Amino acid sequence: MSSPLTARIVEEYESAARSLPAADAHERHAAIEALRVSGLPTSRDENWKYANLRSLERQRFVPAATAAPLAGAGLPARLAGFPRYGFVDGVFATGSSAPLDASGARITPGTSGNAHRSFSADERFALLNQAFATGGVTLQVPAAGSEPARLELVFLASADSKAGACYPRVDIRLDPGASLTLIERHLSAGEQASFVASAVTIDLQPGARLEHYRLQELNPRSILFDTVSAELARESAYRLHCISTGAQAARSTLAVRLNGERAELNLAVAALGGGQQVQDAYALVEHHAPHARTEQTFRGIAAGRARVAFNGKIVVAKGARGTDSRQSLRGLLAGPEAEIDVRPQLEIYTDDVRCSHGATAGKLDDNMLFYLLSRGLTPESAQRLLKWAFLEDVVAQIALPALRRQIEERLADHLGDDTLRELL
Amino acid sequence: MAAMLSIDNLHVSVGGKEILKGLTLAVQAGEVHAIMGPNGSGKSTLAHVLAGRPGYQISAGTVRYQGRDLLALPPEERAREGVFLGFQYPVEIPGVNNVYLLKAALNAQRKQRGLPEVDAFEFLGLVREKMKLMHIEDSFLSRGVNEGFSGGEKKRNEILQMVILEPRLAILDETDSGLDIDALKLVAAGVNTQRSPERSCVLVTHYQRLLEYVVPDFVHVLVRGRIAKSGDRGLALELERRGYDWVTGEAA
Numbered sequence: 031m032s033s034p035l036t037a038r039i040v041e042e043y044e045s046a047a048r049s050l051p052a053a054d055a056h057e058r059h060a061a062i063e064a065l066r067v068s069g070l071p072t073s074r075d076e077n078w079k080y081a082n083l084r085s086l087e088r089q090r091f092v093p094a095a096t097a098a099p100l101a102g103a104g105l106p107a108r109l110a111g112f113p114r115y116g117f118v119d120g121v122f123a124t125g126s127s128a129p130l131d132a133s134g135a136r137i138t139p140g141t142s143g144n145a146h147r148s149f150s151a152d153e154r155f156a157l158l159n160q161a162f163a164t165g166g167v168t169l170q171v172p173a174a175g176s177e178p179a180r181l182e183l184v185f186l187a188s189a190d191s192k193a194g195a196c197y198p199r200v201d202i203r204l205d206p207g208a209s210l211t212l213i214e215r216h217l218s219a220g221e222q223a224s225f226v227a228s229a230v231t232i233d234l235q236p237g238a239r240l241e242h243y244r245l246q247e248l249n250p251r252s253i254l255f256d257t258v259s260a261e262l263a264r265e266s267a268y269r270l271h272c273i274s275t276g277a278q279a280a281r282s283t284l285a286v287r288l289n290g291e292r293a294e295l296n297l298a299v300a301a302l303g304g305g306q307q308v309q310d311a312y313a314l315v316e317h318h319a320p321h322a323r324t325e326q327t328f329r330g331i332a333a334g335r336a337r338v339a340f341n342g343k344i345v346v347a348k349g350a351r352g353t354d355s356r357q358s359l360r361g362l363l364a365g366p367e368a369e370i371d372v373r374p375q376l377e378i379y380t381d382d383v384r385c386s387h388g389a390t391a392g393k394l395d396d397n398m399l400f401y402l403l404s405r406g407l408t409p410e411s412a413q414r415l416l417k418w419a420f421l422e423d424v425v426a427q428i429a430l431p432a433l434r435r436q437i438e439e440r441l442a443d444h445l446g447d448d449t450l451r452e453l454l
Numbered sequence: 455m456a457a458m459l460s461i462d463n464l465h466v467s468v469g470g471k472e473i474l475k476g477l478t479l480a481v482q483a484g485e486v487h488a489i490m491g492p493n494g495s496g497k498s499t500l501a502h503v504l505a506g507r508p509g510y511q512i513s514a515g516t517v518r519y520q521g522r523d524l525l526a527l528p529p530e531e532r533a534r535e536g537v538f539l540g541f542q543y544p545v546e547i548p549g550v551n552n553v554y555l556l557k558a559a560l561n562a563q564r565k566q567r568g569l570p571e572v573d574a575f576e577f578l579g580l581v582r583e584k585m586k587l588m589h590i591e592d593s594f595l596s597r598g599v600n601e602g603f604s605g606g607e608k609k610r611n612e613i614l615q616m617v618i619l620e621p622r623l624a625i626l627d628e629t630d631s632g633l634d635i636d637a638l639k640l641v642a643a644g645v646n647t648q649r650s651p652e653r654s655c656v657l658v659t660h661y662q663r664l665l666e667y668v669v670p671d672f673v674h675v676l677v678r679g680r681i682a683k684s685g686d687r688g689l690a691l692e693l694e695r696r697g698y699d700w701v702t703g704e705a706a
Contacts, residue, residue, distance in 0.1 A: 396508075401545040401599075404505050405555060405615065406533035406562030415558075419549025419598070 036069040046092040061160035080310045080339035082279035085253045089225045094119045094189030112182040119189045120197040121165025134179035141166040156257040159229035166199025171208035178209035188219035198228035204238035211241040218249035230258045234266035241269045248276035256282045264290030274301040279308040286315050288322040298327045300424040303336030310339045321352040328359040329424050332368035339371040346378040357387035414445045456521030458483045458654040464515035473499045475679035484651040489658045491676035492698040497658045501627035505539035534566035538621030542628040544608040547599040588614045606637040613644035625656045630664035642667030662690035675701045
């Protein structure tokens with residue numbers, strides 16, 4: 031399948047290939063070949079109908095030439111104990127980062143640390159990233175016995191999409207028993223309409239633990255396509271928290287494979303959309319081994335004319351007996367023209383599993399609203415308070431108090447109410 | 455001086471069915487009135503209409519609160535002006551902290567009166583003092599509004615809110631239902647602390663049990679959307695003895 035879009039991507043790749051770093055040329059070439067064959071997803075693809083794919087038509091795919099340095103101003107406050115590593119338009123900014131050995135994790139400029147496997151059809155944007163990314167890093171946490179590592183990655187998008195695209199890229203590997211708490215932020219440096227196609231690959235070895243916070247706060251003109259691909263070995267645990275409030279259109283594809291017995295995934299996603307924003311997430315979780323667990327929580331609020339979608343698919347492969355999965359997916363419609371799409375999907379190929387799911391989309395509860403009005407709150411503040419409360423199931427899972435506070439402040443800003451800050 | 459509450463010939467329908475059919479009632483400042491009646495007589499409808507709950511069609515009649523047209527005010531204005539509804543079924547709001555709601559409610563009222571926001575430290579002192587009165591545990595402070603509360607805890611929380619907000623007109627909708635005797639006494643004690651020459655209370659109740667602890671100045675029996683009989687506390691005792699049939703038969 032070769033659409034005009036795919037043809038143009040290949041063409042742009044070929045014209046730029048010589049100026050891309052030669053070190054990983056092999057992986058790049060493999061990725062663009064795979065993309066040439068498969069093309070990017072279209073809105074006819076079941077799991078892509080809510081993403082804003084039309085925005086791709088006007089993008090340039092060659093990597094932006096980065097100019098802006100990572101400015102200290104405007105960045106969120108540093109969190110104590112978390113060395114910060116900065117990236118501008120996807121390129122590691124050594125000069126504005128903590129020393130490479132500051133965190134307990136081994137950070138190496140360059141990618142392809144986890145390029146040992148291919149991406150599935152829904153991870154095709156990772157191929158785009160693999161073909162073009164130039165400034166990613168590999169993050170490795172050595173085996174147990176060492177201190178749990180903590181660090182923060184800040185990806186700043188500064189380039190206008192006319193000048194090229196941003197390709198944040200991180201390959202993470204946790205050795206057996208290793209532990210990492212990772213904060214990953216996506217921010218805009220200014221008002222430019224950036225195009226960001228980011229990819230994170232994760233390899234958790236037996237018994238490894240990753241606590242991963244992803245905060246998407248791009249400016250409201252930017253477009254994001256984002257892929258997280260994770261492999262979980264025996265008894266490893268992955269806790270992924272996604273808070274998505276930014277961008278004009280954001281699509282996150284989260285593909286997690288539980289390959290080892292008793293692996294655990296906890297996925298908590300909050301997405302807020304207003305204006306004409308699109309917040310679309312697709313989580314594909316595959317259980318390939320016995321007695322693994324998945325817990326998914328999604329809370330999305332769509333106001334204005336926004337569309338907020340979450341599609342959570344859980345596949346229980348043959349032999350994955352004793353699988354325990356729970357999905358709680360809830361969307362809140364906060365405007366007559368807003369759209370919420372929440373969809374749990376289960377594909378089970380084995381007996382002896384426990385899979386529960388609940389999905390709701392609706393408006394604020396009239397009884398709750400009246401209760402608050404009867405206590406003297408205005409309709410506006412009552413609604414904001416209930417939206418805030420609606421997000422609590424996700425926010426309460428943030429285990430770092432200082433980070434939680436930053437996130438709550440962001441959410442309070444987004445809901446437009448200073449008095450909510452009293453809740454902090 | 456205008457009456458605290460003056461209801462005149464009130465007709466209210468829900469979904470095309472008339473529930474209140476010409477109800478008339480006057481409550482003066484300082485008085486406690488009990489509204490009794492069999493199930494379906496319109497007691498809760500009356501409480502909800504006074505608090506401004508949507509979904510009720512008012513086809514005739516007037517309600518004046520301290521001389522003002524109460525029905526013209528949105529629910530939050532009524533609350534700010536000192537009308538308080540104690541819910542029969544208090545709503546659980548997970549994620550909204552009890553203390554936050556109390557503070558927001560108190561500040562909304564103070565703003566209306568042109569007072570500054572309550573000092574956070576003093577406020578917490580006030581809440582703790584009133585919690586003691588209502589035998590509410592400290593863990594309440596960090597919990598969501600009514601979240602996971604038992605029936606009795608929810609009712610005590612309603613009264614806690616009332617004693618903190620100090621409304622001029624409290625309407626308690628079957629606050630006594632589902633309470634054991636200890637909880638009933640606590641609720642009654644809470645209500646009694648609010649009795650003063652400036653404040654009034656309307657107790658909506660099915661049983662006269664509560665009235666042993668909160669002695670009303672007047673008792674009214676609501677039957678088929680109208681007040682069928684009024685009297686003093688003796689009327690409640692007589693109802694207890696003779697049952698509602700006694701009045702409903704008379705009213706028919």
